[in-house]
Amino acid sequence: MRAYLFILIVSALVAYLLTPMVKRVAERGKIFSPLRDRDVHSVPTPRLGGVAMFGGLLAGLIFASQMPFLNRIFVELGPIIGIAGAAGLLCLLGVIDDIWDLHWMAKLAGQALAAGFMAIKGVALLSIPFGGVIIGSPRMSIIVTVLVVLVTINAVNFVDGLDGLAAGVVAIGGSAFFIYSYWLARDASPESYANLASLVIAILVGACLGFLPHNFNPARIFMGDSGSMLIGLLLAASTIRVTGQVDPALIGQERAFATFMPIILPVAVMFLPLLDLGLAVVRRLRAGQSPFSADAKHLHHRMLRLGHSHARAVLILYTWTALIAFGSVLLLFQGWLFTACVMGGLAVITLIFTFYPLRMRQKAREAIS
DSSP states (O other): HHHHHHHHHHHHHHHHHHHHHHHHHHHTTTTOOOOOOOOOOSSSSOOOOOOOHHHHHHHHHHHHTTTTTTGGGGGSHHHHHHHHHHHHHHHHHHHHHHHHHOOHHHHHHHHHHHHHHHHTTTTSSOOOOTTTTOOHHHHHHHHHHHHHHHHHHHHHHHHHEEEEEHHHHHHHHHHHHHHHHHHHHHOOOOOOOOOOOHHHHHHHHHHHHHHHHHHHHSSSSOOOOHHHHHHHHHHHHHHHHHTTTSSSSGGGGGGGGGGGGGHHHHHHHHHHHHHHHHHHHHHHHHOOTTOOOSSSOSSSHHHHHHOHHHHHHHHHHHHHHHHHHHHHHTTTOOOHHHHHHHHHHHHHHHHHHHHHHHHHHHHHHHHHH
């Protein structure tokens, strides 16, 4: 655990220190986020923050390769090269998009290329942890992996609409997923439990935490597509390494519920982005629009329309993410009844805070009438 914590801190420090440098480059290059009707910021803000987060990734991998506990992960370099190469490709694609605003089809093609490269290098779904289904065809494995990565990347991209929202949501969800991947590795192989999934998710959480102080409301820099696509890819890579490459049968029999966790937890961690993505696709298709067209009806826009301030809306969305992600992890250590009671109580409190502005409006109308 201490090794992962050290790598997390290294990634966070590098991302934190690089972000002001990237900000100055973006300002000198006049790479600002445009002011559009659907945006909530009112002043031009530099982007390219994903470049600093990518620096945190590289620093984390370099330091990890020199640590005795973690360097065994680097014996097989294919997956490391796959993740780092795909991350570099997406970061470059995001930088180009942040500067010239690429067509969505070009971005999707670039995302698929990066996901395919990662899959070819060994970070691919080999099985589906539901009924022990094995993906026998290498071609099908790559196709399924690419689809999973594309959904994850664009789900994170869709939720990146308020200052600090995407970085915070991924950091919270990633922390919950780290607990699961670390526990699973220790339970399955107590003698040698260093694993790539835990390393990648620790680096991801660190990069998000290092960038967040610069990005929380009022944001001094945005991560841009170079950041949102990068963290979406890393989140997908870590879940793929657990979901499709760890045999649930290796888990102790006393933890039988854990055999379902590879399905439940990735969905729980990504619940908010996936919900926003699903609602956006349905909404746009019903309106006869492309699923990738932009609008101002995302969950974060609805929170603002409820009457929440920018910062309070983000904090409430953080709370929902933590509730669902850590509530799912709690099932590993506690029974259904205890977990349901805890989650139910916290959900009621969060609901009250979420819809509190509506009650205030109602009281105001009653006072006027």
